[in-house]
């Protein structure tokens with residue numbers, strides 16, 4: 001296996017064995033580490049975290065075990081446990097060899113659903129010994145994810161542990177796989193116009209995944225008589241004795257077909273949860289029209305999409321791999337299913353929860369996809385259809401959709417110990433887990449939704465702007481006004497598969513009755529600056545930024561967003577011709593950096609190149625006010641390369657003067673400086689200056705100049721793993737936001753929401 005990863009057809013990924021090994025070896029070997037969530041820096045921290053402080057929660061939990069969810073990691077911790085007897089489709093290679101897979105699953109729990117997880121590899125093939133090992137681990141975990149344990153042992157192990165433990169025990173290869181396959185099959189049947197009651201399915205593989213897949217599709221309505229299960233001995237038929245067990249017997253078919261080839265003749269659907277190459281082109285050729293083929297064996301499928309495409313142009317094809325379209329893989333399930341189960345402290349993961357997850361996944365695939373998904377498809381925005389029957393793992397909507405469906409089902413079936421009361425808050429909490437930006441943005445979005453506004457999207461013919469406008473309207477943030485030629489907007493929308501729905505209107509200089517008023521207004525502002533009326537008329541008629549800004553200036557809209565196709569400074573100049581700063585304020589750019597543990601506002605990241613001391617003071621005042629509006633009590637650091645005079649240098653003078661100006665202005669927020677960024681952000685370093693007036697690490701950083709602001713913000717984003725929103729333009733009398741050139745749909749929506757937030761005052 002010198003070259004792994006299929007390199008033909010739609011496959012875009014390819015890597016060598018060497019690369020796969022290096023990936024696992026480089027840096028810290030393996031794929032995860034444990035990071036403390038509390039400071040462990042001082043003697044006091046140690047006393048609280050360990051002896052004697054730790055005794056307090058110990059005694060509380062001893063009195064009331066439910067408090068373990070409040071004082072320990074238990075409520076968010078899942079163990080991924082295996083004995084390595086069925087590692088992917090590679091067979092019984094033992095517990096140690098299974099560790100890379102189990103570490104991988106643990107990391108995916110964290111990455112996709114913020115579930116903390118640890119892999120445990122148990123060195124026994126003995127069912128009783130395995131059960132005994134796991135059953136006593138209950139106090140450590142909120143859930144148990146069993147992985148890659150061979151059938152039929154896995155059925156016994158899972159059912160015994162479910163009886164013995166009061167937390168969810170879930171065998172991923174059974175139920176995770178079945179849920180995803182069920183979601184995929186619901187959509188594939190829908191697309192091929194079939195009723196589940198009439199479809200005929202052949203499932204090759206009668207192990208953990210096979211039995212569970214067949215059980216779930218039957219639970220969803222496929223008649224028992226329409227399903228044929230196969231294994232290494234061929235068809236599992238009623239009366240067969242060789243290689244049987246009670247789980248296979250339950251699905252044994254009354255049929256005279258004996259081989260997989262015979263079973264496949266005329267079949268509508270194939271599920272492969274067996275081994276590489278188990279399905280031949282001849283078998284595929286014998287299937288019914290519009291065959292549905294899920295070749296889910298890992299790492300290599302039962303048949304490749306290229307092989308199928310060569311003989312059946314009418315097939316819907318899915319594999320378990322990420323390098324083909326339609327990845328039917330349990331990664332779409334386990335992180336989110338456990339998220340929902342943990343969030344309501346479910347005692348189990350029952351059938352209703354699994355069915356809810358399958359339906360939620362199926363429905364999600366039918367919706368318009370966000371940019372992240374388009375990116376995962378290398379720019380080809382997928383649309384519900386034969387090549388997109390199931391969401392992709394990087395779909396950010398999974399975290400809000402699937403856990404909620406699972407949690408609701410848990411509550412409805414009475415297995416939730418801590419039901420959710422406020423669903424809106426729960427959804428916010430879910431999106432914040434995936435994306436730190438979501439929490440802060442949510443506050444803005446919630447406020448805007450209370451009083452939706454009319455926001456102009458100046459570049460209304462651009463597909464991503466139309467998408468953003470559609471999303472803005474669909475989220476109830478307000479009316480989206482698209483500026484552009486009606487026919488062009490409609491054509492672009494059609495091409496992009498977007499409905500121009502309620503809440504979206506089109507406007508252009510040609511069709512508007514207000515064009516003259518806008519030109520008059522612009523002329524009144526520019527006549528003494530060397531412009532003729534016809535210059536102004538031309539600007540309104542031909543330039544969408546001027547037209548949009550005029551709409552906002554004359555109150556025909558509440559705010560505007562632009563910048564996808566033009567440079568920031570050009571758009572700002574256009575906007576400034578029509579919109580003034582607020583009295584006593586100046587337009588400035590504020591970026592919001594959402595870091596893992598904190599949110600920091602950075603200014604001025606857009607407008608002032610080398611602010612004077614007075615301008616720095618104004619930037620501090622405006623940013624502090626904005627921080628309060630976002631719900632952060634400002635602690636403003638006036639940044640420089642020096643801290644309180646050291647090292648001495650002229651360039652810090654302006655910053656020191658700005659502090660003096662703030663002193664005399666008697667502002668109502670905390671500020672200090674000049675100081676270096678590490679002193680501003682690290683309490684230990686700040687403690688070296690006991691006279692510093694900040695009561696904690698700064699959350700507003702006023703930069704000494706544009707170059708340092710821009711460099712620092714971009715480095716934070718690229719190297720620090722922070723999400724940076726902005727720069728947001730504040731200080732204008734009417735809201736206007738400028739996105740970076742080529743901004744993504746989500747950025748445009750966020751900025752439009754900020755324009756609406758700004759309009760709310």
Ligand SMILES: NC(=O)C1=CN([C@@H]2O[C@H](COP(=O)(O)OP(=O)(O)OC[C@H]3O[C@@H](n4cnc5c(N)ncnc54)[C@H](OP(=O)(O)O)[C@@H]3O)[C@@H](O)[C@H]2O)C=CC1
Nearest residue numbers: 088089151206207208209231232273274297298320329330
């Ligand atoms: N895409 C996904 O998300 C997932 C994919 N899988 C894949 O499914 C496969 C099975 O996994 P799992 O159920 O956990 O394993 P098990 O060991 O529990 O079961 C394997 C089953 O496959 C059968 N089988 C093996 N080789 C063949 C073959 N050539 N022809 C017919 N049947 C065969 C075995 O038959 P017998 O009973 O006669 O031994 C057995 O019934 C693996 O390739 C795995 O990677 C699993 C989970 C998730």
Ligand SMILES: CC(=O)C(=O)O
Nearest residue numbers: 087088089173298330
């Ligand atoms: C994906 C998975 O769990 C498997 O192939 O076993």
Ligand SMILES: [Mg+2]
Nearest residue numbers: 088147148173
């Ligand atoms: Mg597995």
